[in-house]
Amino acid sequence: MPSSLVIAGRTIRSRLFMGTGKFSSNEQMRDALDASGAELVTVALRRADLSGKHDPFANILEFIDPKRYLLMPNTSGAMNAEEAVRLCRISAGAGLPKWVKLEIHPDPRYLLPDAVETLKAAEILVKEGFTVLPYINADPVLALRLQDAGCATVMPLGSPIGSHRGIETRAQIEIIIEQARVPVVVDAGLGAPSQAAEAMEMGADAVLVNTAIAVAGDPSRMARAFKSAVEAGREAYEVGIASPGKTAQATSPLTGFLKS
Amino acid sequence: MKNRVAQFEQLILPCPGERLEAMAAESRALTLRHFGSTMRLFAPLYLSNECVNVCRYCGFSRDNPILRVTLTPGQVETEARHLMQQGFRNILLVAGEHPRFVSEHYLVECVQRLRTLGLPSVHLEVGPMETEDYRPIVAAGAEGLVVYQETYDRKIYAEMHTVGPKKDYDWRLACPDRAYAAGFRRIGIGALFGLSEWRAEATALAVHLDALLSRCWKAFFTVSLPRLRPAAGEFQPLVQMSDRDLAQIVFALRIAFPQVGIVLSTRESPSLRDGLASLGITMMSAGSHTEPGGYTGAGKDDLHLTTRGKRMEASAELIRSEGEHATEQFAIADDRPVETVVSRIREMGYEPVWKDWDTGIQ
Numbered sequence: 001m002p003s004s005l006v007i008a009g010r011t012i013r014s015r016l017f018m019g020t021g022k023f024s025s026n027e028q029m030r031d032a033l034d035a036s037g038a039e040l041v042t043v044a045l046r047r048a049d050l051s052g053k054h055d056p057f058a059n060i061l062e063f064i065d066p067k068r069y070l071l072m073p074n075t076s077g078a079m080n081a082e083e084a085v086r087l088c089r090i091s092a093g094a095g096l097p098k099w100v101k102l103e104i105h106p107d108p109r110y111l112l113p114d115a116v117e118t119l120k121a122a123e124i125l126v127k128e129g130f131t132v133l134p135y136i137n138a139d140p141v142l143a144l145r146l147q148d149a150g151c152a153t154v155m156p157l158g159s160p161i162g163s164h165r166g167i168e169t170r171a172q173i174e175i176i177i178e179q180a181r182v183p184v185v186v187d188a189g190l191g192a193p194s195q196a197a198e199a200m201e202m203g204a205d206a207v208l209v210n211t212a213i214a215v216a217g218d219p220s221r222m223a224r225a226f227k228s229a230v231e232a233g234r235e236a237y238e239v240g241i242a243s244p245g246k247t248a249q250a251t252s253p254l255t256g257f258l259k260s
Numbered sequence: 261m262k263n264r265v266a267q268f269e270q271l272i273l274p275c276p277g278e279r280l281e282a283m284a285a286e287s288r289a290l291t292l293r294h295f296g297s298t299m300r301l302f303a304p305l306y307l308s309n310e311c312v313n314v315c316r317y318c319g320f321s322r323d324n325p326i327l328r329v330t331l332t333p334g335q336v337e338t339e340a341r342h343l344m345q346q347g348f349r350n351i352l353l354v355a356g357e358h359p360r361f362v363s364e365h366y367l368v369e370c371v372q373r374l375r376t377l378g379l380p381s382v383h384l385e386v387g388p389m390e391t392e393d394y395r396p397i398v399a400a401g402a403e404g405l406v407v408y409q410e411t412y413d414r415k416i417y418a419e420m421h422t423v424g425p426k427k428d429y430d431w432r433l434a435c436p437d438r439a440y441a442a443g444f445r446r447i448g449i450g451a452l453f454g455l456s457e458w459r460a461e462a463t464a465l466a467v468h469l470d471a472l473l474s475r476c477w478k479a480f481f482t483v484s485l486p487r488l489r490p491a492a493g494e495f496q497p498l499v500q501m502s503d504r505d506l507a508q509i510v511f512a513l514r515i516a517f518p519q520v521g522i523v524l525s526t527r528e529s530p531s532l533r534d535g536l537a538s539l540g541i542t543m544m545s546a547g548s549h550t551e552p553g554g555y556t557g558a559g560k561d562d563l564h565l566t567t568r569g570k571r572m573e574a575s576a577e578l579i580r581s582e583g584e585h586a587t588e589q590f591a592i593a594d595d596r597p598v599e600t601v602v603s604r605i606r607e608m609g610y611e612p613v614w615k616d617w618d619t620g621i622q
Contacts, residue, residue, distance in 0.1 A: 051378060057614040107477055
C-alpha cells in the first residue's frame, strides 16, 4: 500500500489535486472530479459567489460536495499580497474552508507567480490561522522561506499554467524535494499523465492538474488516466527506481552461482 | 523578443481555403488551452448619448438630430438591476463624450452604485480622460477600460473626426497607457473596420497591442474588431471587410497573441457569432441595446435634442415618432434574447461565465 499523504495534520486520500477552471460545464467538472478520485479541489474565488446569496449565475461551488471534497479556494486574480489576503478573509467570512491555494500572478499572460508578494501574503495568512499552500516558481530558497513561514506545502510549477510542457523546472524541483520538510506539490504545466507520473517518480508528494483534464475530449476519462498515472508514479517512487546505466544488466546475473 | 507583429502580418495575407481552415484549427486549440471551454459574457449599458464630437460614422455624432438623454445614477442602477436579473455580472458602461454630463464625478457615482448593488465587474467605454481623473474611478471599483482608436490611419482619422476633443489622434492613442497607469486591470482596444483598408488597419492594431503588452505587463488586454453598422447619419463604410476577412483576423490574432482576449459583440450576425465562438472568441455580449435606457425605458421622460452639444427641447410629436426612446448608437445584428445566446453557447459545449471577478479583490 502506498503511504498516505498528510498535509497540516490531515490525511489526504489522493495525491492528485484537481483544479476546476476551463470545463465546458459545471456538470462535466463534477463528473471529472468524481472520476479523478481527488479529495483536494481548488476553486477560483473570483468565479464563486461569496455573498452567501446563492447566486444562480455563479454557482460553481454547488457542484462540489463539501462532504466529499476538501475545497481549497484560490486567490487567482489577486495581483499583490494585500488583495490575496483580503480575498482569503472574505472567503473565510463566507464560510469556506481556511485552506487556501495562494496564487499571486500579476502577469495575466504567463500567470507566473510573484515571489515577493506570495511570501508577504503567506506570512500574514499563516498568522491568521489559514492553511496556506502557495503556488510558486520552482525556486528552492523561496520554498524554504515559505516553509519557514509556516506554509503547509509548497507548490512549484513544472511549466506555465495550461502550457502542457511538463516538468521544465526539473533540476530546481529536485532540489526543492530534497530540502523540503513539507509536502511538495507539482502544480501547473502537466499536460499528460506521463508527466504527472514523472513528477511522482521524482518524489513529489502530489500533483495538481486542471487544464489537461478540463480541455480533454473526455475529461472524466482523462481524469482517470491521471489518477492511474499518479498512483503508478508514487508506487514506483516508494519501491525505488533503479538509476539508468550505460551497460546492459542481465536479468539472470552471470555471477549468480557464487551465492549458492 | 519574438516578432509577434511580423507573424501576424504573415497570417493576414491572402490565403487559400485550406490555409484558413488550418488557421481556424490552430486558433481553436490555442483558445481552448488558454481559456478553456468557457465564454465570458457581458452587456453594454449606455449611460448617455450626448456628445461634443463630430465623428462622421457615429450615430451619436454631435450634429445628428437624434433624441438624447443622460441617465441619472438612479436610472443607471435600474438598468443594471435588469441586466443582473438576466444573469450579467460584467457590465460595460458606455457613453458619448460630453464632459459636462458624463464627468468623472458622475462616473464614480455610477460605478459606486453598481458595486453596492453587488455587481462584481464594471468596465467603462467613455471619452478618454487624464490618468488622475481615472484614479477615483478605479478606486470606486471599475475593473476595466475600453477605448478604440477607430482608425490608425492618421489621414482618415482627421477626415472622420472633425470637431471636438476626439480630433486629437495622439491623445486617444495614449489612452490605454493612461488607463494602465491609473490601475485598470483589463484594457480593451480595437479598430473600427470599414474606414480604411483592413489589412493595414489590423496590422496597426497589432503593433499597438504588441507595444501595450510590453509596456503594461500587468494588464489583461482584450481586442475588439467592430465593423461599421448602420447608424443615424447614414454614413456608408469606405471599405468593405468580409466575414472571411474578419475570421482571418481573429485566427491571426489568436495565433500571434495567444493569451489576449478577443471580443465579439452583437454588431455581428448570429451565424457569424456562433461560427466564431469556438474559434478564438473569448468574450461576447448578448441581448444588447445601444441606447441609454434601452433595457427598461429609464430616462424616457427627459429625452431632448442638442444643438452644438447644448440641450434643446424636443417636441412631443418628435419623441412619439421616434418611439419614445433615445436614439441608438448603431443597429445591432444579433437581436436574439440573452437566453437564446446562452443556450446556443452551451449547445456548442461551452460554459457561459457570468462572474469572473469579485468585489473582494480590489
